[in-house]
Amino acid sequence: MPVPALSEVIAALETLWPPQRAEQWDAVGTVCGDPAAPVTRVLFAVDPVQEVVDEAVTLGADLIVAHHPLYLRGTTTVSAGTFKGRVVHTLIKNDIALHVAHTNADSADPGVSDALAGALGLRVTGPLVPDPTDPSGRRGLGRVCELDPPLTLAEFADRAARHLPATAQGIRVAGDPGRTLRTVAVCGGSGDSLFDQVRAAGVDAYVTADLRHHPASEAQQHSPLALVDAAHWATEWPWTEQAAAQLDEISDRHGWGLRTHVSRLVTDPWTGRFGREAAPEAPTGA
Template sequence: MPGTDDDDAPTLREVVDLVHSWYPPATADDWDRVGLAIGELTEHVHHILVAVDPAPSVAAEACDLDADLLLVHHPLFLKPVHGFTSETPKGRTAWRLMDVGCALLTAHTNADQAVRGVSEAMARVLGLTNLAPLVPAPAEPYDKLVVFTPQQNADVMRAALAEVGAGRLGDYEHASFTTVGEGRFRPLPGANPTIGTVGDAELVDEVRIEVVMPRGARARVVRAMLAVHPYEEPAFEVMEMADTGLSETGAGRIGDVEPTTLAAFAQHVAEVLPETVGGVRVAGDPDRPVRRVALCGGAGDFLLETVRRTDADVYVTSDLRHHPASEHLEHAQHSGGPALVDVSHWAAESTWLPVVAERLRAALGERVRVTVSTRRTDPWTHLYR
């Protein structure tokens, strides 16, 4: 709802920036549509409702609660639309939110892969430990710059490199490594040496300075280095650093559970996830030992080939289709592979809602009320046998 000029509540822009700092839109899949779908960025936010789906019932809940922002996992407009009329379900949802001034923000595949995102939240609820992504996201590409400079120039050089972003490692900056050594050279005719004389061999006390930098900053950092280097022909190296594959973000999660059986583990899954009509479906020997679990919040049959190459005993996901699941089991019977546990898409992803709600409360404090939706948007209503 609109606030006053002296309103202490954050603006929508501030909340969007906060959520995007946790779940960067750039990490979403190319086909996805994430970010702010509805809203005026200068309005203040007093009440946030978090939900899995921007369903009509959830939009009604947001309106009833006087929420200023509806933060959802699934996009309202994933496919292109040509209008926002009240003649379509999505149009009616959009109009209902806009009519009361409630913004709509989506964190979808960018939240699936993130630390404290959907798959990680699901893994924590299921009791997994020693978590790692099933498919680690590519790390931001980094380079290493090595430059050799006279010792008296070392402080100036380190400061200049840090000024343009080199030496930033996580929550640390101005990170560098320096070793002392001797530089040797002989200026040739035509040179204009800062130190030494043309034709004479020179020995100089120098240092080797090493810093890392984002690859996109390479040219900027090299220019800064050249600008403060006293030599007309500085000696330096730029090396591309390899991705270690240790990213904490990425698709799915894999981790450990206390030794159990497939039947007991599936029962545990059914007990800790919200109950749905579809329940929990299992493919595999009920007595199979289970120690290692792979999972993917939401639809996860795209990872079936990946999980076959892991040491997982069971793979938990949603929306497993007949042919991919059958082919996986045929491979598993012949060459080994995990059993399958198929759960409700909504139930799996609802595990993220308390996580993001708590993050919002911790970051925004008492200025903003945060509510987890009570609407169950699993589409299935009855099961007949």
């Protein structure tokens, strides 16, 4: 069974998530690694943090495929005295390559939001923000979905809590818990910049992460749109399983026999939550 070189595996990954489809501000591609080095084991993760790199060392992985960039902005040092520099030093010392697929994976077909929709039991009908360069109309940011059978907001939020990875944040909702939902837009990661497109889609609810007070409040004032806000990491983690399955299929086709793993380390930065939920407002005249 042939053992592929890193350059061959990266070429395969870039057919799934071409780097030219990343946003201009993004930093995707191979961060470190010898193109001629053999690859037999690959670890998929959301965040290229030290804990994930240590997991790769323990697994004996040759390559980490991460969703988030290690260096999104320029740097002048990879000193091991910095936490990102220590990641680079650990990778190189252990002959582990790092490859990043970020916004090019967000807009792919299938992409990050397809994986999120699948985890939530939604049927995708198309992209929320179509990629104008895609004649098939399947690529783009976010997804518009149908919920069959319909669920109330409370039932759907409970499904999200059960099917997405558990985090300290949990699932936050805005809207009438008893409202029936039939159509849902989803966007893995931070999605409050897409409220105009969500309103234009005419959906009943929007699932995303990192919703801020003012955009969420204004969205509620504009329309009776229900909001489901999960942790950023939790909305993107389903992509790692989808991506690993895509590489498995490529490996089988080429006869590479790669072993893929998905990191289940919770790298969401929030580790706890304190205080009580707000009590329901008393009826007028009570």
